[in-house]
Structures are given as structure tokens and as C-alpha cells.
Amino acid sequence: MSDPATLKHTPLEACHLASGARMVEFGGWLMPVQYTGIMDEHRAVRSSSGMFDISHMGEVLVEGAGALEWLEQLLTNRVGKLAVTRGQYTMMLNEKGGVIDDLIIYRTGEAAYFLVINGACRDLDLEWMRSRLPSDGSVILKDLGDDYAAIALQGPDSEKILRSLYPSCEVPKRNGIAPLVASDGSIPSLVARTGYTGEDGFELFVPVAQGNGEALWQNLLAAEVKPCGLGARDTLRLEMGYPLNGSDLSPDRTPLEAGLGKFASLDDAAKGDFSGRKALETQRSKGLPSLLTPLKLTVTGPPLRSHYPVLSEGHSVGETCSGALSPSLGKGIAMAYLPPSLATPGTGLEIEVRGRRYAATVVALPFYSK
Amino acid sequence: MNVPTDLRYAKTHEWIRSEGDTITVGITDHAQAELTDIVYAEPPKVGAEVKAGATAAVVESVKAASDIYSPLSGSVTEVNAELASNPALLNTDPFGQGWIYRMKASDVAEIDSLLTPEAYSAQIGQ
CATH class of the missing domain: 3.30.1360.120 (Probable tRNA modification gtpase trme; domain 1)
Known part of the structure; x- marks a missing residue:
């Protein structure tokens, strides 16, 4: 604490x-x-x-004639898709393609954008953003946190x-x-x-x-x-399978590994370059080292929590990040970075809790739907 | 908080009920209120040797897993199988249907080192 x-x-x-x-x-x-x-x-x-x-x-207001161009270079999703009054989920990456933060950006005016960032990384986010501001004053950043x-x-x-x-x-x-x-x-x-x-x-x-x-x-x-x-x-x-930064997302994992590739506009000709883009393209061509995978216990068992070992045929293949007992399903659910070959829904695995192994299966997101 | 007068208590919020040489163990009303919604209980195995002050069971709320320490040393003779399907009994009836395990104490003199209901009430500030 x-x-x-x-x-x-x-x-x-x-x-x-x-x-x-x-x-x-x-x-x-x-x-x-x-x-x-x-x-x-x-x-x-x-x-x-x-x-x-x-x-x-945190709330951050970005305004100015250069705002759109600057935000396109800062964020993974194509900001130019947003009509005034619309919002989108997006991410801010480091040069390695790792996630600094995931956020929602709303376009509140012709050249005005309202960003809502995670509470735990407000200072880091703002430092990253400020360090990349153009010197010509065409982008104005206001921390309204x-x-x-x-x-x-x-x-x-x-x-x-x-x-x-x-x-x-x-x-x-x-x-x-x-x-x-x-x-x-x-x-x-x-x-x-x-x-x-x-x-x-x-x-x-x-x-x-x-x-x-x-x-x-x-x-x-x-x-x-x-x-x-x-x-x-x-x-x-x-x-719902929504990731939590600091638990499921980190500066060492890319959006592709986190299964959030659709929020990175790699194939949108209008997007252009953005921080982390090269790393994502390299990773996409070489293959992903791991994939954030939703797991559900198939037996009655304890709530799942972070850092529990995940096993395939008796061998450790990763560990849980986010975990819980799903109140809607009454079963333990968790996310884990696993080799992509084990990430297909239906794959049988085990999760170890205090030395006991519980049967689990890979599922598709969301874990719960009405 | 309810603190029944016929029980003895551990500082770590477990209670014992002595009936002859059989001891029933559970967690207190104060403990269940602090833990909130209990969604899983992992009692010891029948036949397991437990040691006073050492972890004997685990109960889990949505937020956290908590160790339950055996108030006495001895061997486990029975566990509450109901808790597997209804762990909420630990919240709703901690001194009754929410008991966790029964044991034979190897040294009943250890009971004297446990808190009286008055001392436990004082510890939890009431």
C-alpha cells in the first residue's frame, strides 16, 4: 500500500x-x-x-489545428473516423508496441478531443503526451483530471x-x-x-x-x-472480457497479444504512422509470442486470481492475469497470456490453486452474455 | 457482533466449541462481516494433522483468499461438506451451520490459551 x-x-x-x-x-x-x-x-x-x-x-482535452494529426500519431485507432460527438476505444503505445494506457477518445468539437485515461497512470500518460507535443503551438493539451x-x-x-x-x-x-x-x-x-x-x-x-x-x-x-x-x-x-491496464495490459505486451488488434488501424490507409506501429507490423509478420486467452473453470472451484499457474498436459504454459469468480456464471474465470496454439476455444487446460489443479477450458469472449 | 458465551476464541477470529474431546471449529461473526460475501471454502482433509496457529483451511470472498488458522493442534475428524455447495453459510450462520471442521485435540490444555468471550469481545472493540 x-x-x-x-x-x-x-x-x-x-x-x-x-x-x-x-x-x-x-x-x-x-x-x-x-x-x-x-x-x-x-x-x-x-x-x-x-x-x-x-x-x-483522468480527463485530458486536446485542441488546436494540429490536434487530429498529432492524435493519429499518438494513438492506435484512427481518430479521423470520429464524427463530432462520437467516441472510440484506443490505446497509446510505446515504441516497442507495448501498451502505456488504454483509453476512450471523444471528439467534442471540430478540433477538440476529450480523452479519458486510467487513474493509475495519469501522470505517466501526461508525461508521455507532453514530451511529444509539437513546438509550434498547433496542439494545446489541458489536463482536466x-x-x-x-x-x-x-x-x-x-x-x-x-x-x-x-x-x-x-x-x-x-x-x-x-x-x-x-x-x-x-x-x-x-x-x-x-x-x-x-x-x-x-x-x-x-x-x-x-x-x-x-x-x-x-x-x-x-x-x-x-x-x-x-x-x-x-x-x-x-x-465482458474488457482488459484492465496493469493486469492484462502492460508496456511489455502489444495490443495484438492482448487480442485488441481491431483497435489498432494497421490496415487503414488513412491512418499513417503511430507510436508502436512498426513493432506491431513486425510482430504480425513474425507471429505472436503469446495471446491473452479467456479461461473458465469447468468444475466447481475457487475464485481465480492473478498469478495462478496454467498447465497444459501437466506442463506450465503461463499464468493468470485478471481473475475472479463470475457472479453471473458462478464459475472461476480468468485471462492468461498463453502460446497461440493453446488459445483456441475448447482447448482443455488446468489452473493450479494452492497446489490443486482444476480443469479449465478456453472460451470465447464475452464470458457472459444475456 | 454476536459473540456466543459458550465458545472460546482465537485472536485470529476463529472459534471452538468443545463437546467431550471433540472440537468444532469455525470463524466468528466479526470475521465473516470483515470478509464479506464468502464464495468458496476449502476445509482441511479428514485425517489431516493440524497445528495450533497454522493454516488449516482457506475461505475466499470475491476479493480475497483468507487463511483460517487452527485454534488447536490435533487431527481432523469431520469437515462440513455443506460448505462446498453453500459457502454463504459462513456468512449467514457462522456459529452454526457455517462450521468448518471437527477435530480431536491432541492437547486440550491448549484451550486455556484461547480467548474467553469477554476477551474476544474486547479485542474486536465491543
């Missing part, structure tokens, strides 16, 4: 404590891991609605709830973004129809000033949206 004195605090901390949260350290932040219980919170999001404090995530409180409203009832709270709000389509309400100052409130749970839902960004975040949290509570912590956020995203 980090030194408590250096832990960063979300603007919604008082709300969490009032809702009975258990707080834990996550990526340098003091965050709620659960309120009533992970299973309970997980089910609420799958069946009705839940809300997550995502204020720890401390200016926003952010809440993810997730679950099948999300749209109904959003409309009841903001009757005049423009409700964006899936992966879109819209202004949330008229805001008081220079920082606009935004609502994006994105999330990390596999359910319909919204990510709401409001200026942290004047208690906007707390007011939003209270409004959602009054609408009977269930507060959910990082525990449920993790099981929900893993059931």
Missing part, C-alpha cells in the same frame, strides 16, 4: 463514507471497493442500475434514470458524447454513453467546483441507483 499521506482523495469521499463504503487503495487513490457487497452490487448493475465513482480517472468529478451510471435502467434527472438533456447514442447541462464556467459538463460493465450506461463528467459531483451522486441515490465499488466494477468488466 502507498503511504497514506500521499493517497489521492476523490471529491466524492464523503458520499462513499455516508453510503457505508469500505475504502481501499487503488492506483494511488483511496477508493470504495464495496458498500453492501460485491455480489449484490454486481447483480444490481446487470438487472437494474448501479453507479461508480470514476473521479480517479482534477477539475472533474465523474460518475458512471450503468445498467439497463440507466437511460430511464438519466432522462428523469435531466429531462432536457440530449441523450447520446452508444459511444457518443453530449453536453450534460449548461455549466457555470469554462468547463462543460459532459455525458458519454460508454462504460466498463457491458451494460447500457453513461459516464457523467461534472466540474468538481461547488459540489457538483456530490449533488449528482445524491440525485442518483434519490433515484435508487445502487452505489457500487471497484470490486463489482472488476467482476462486471471481466465477465
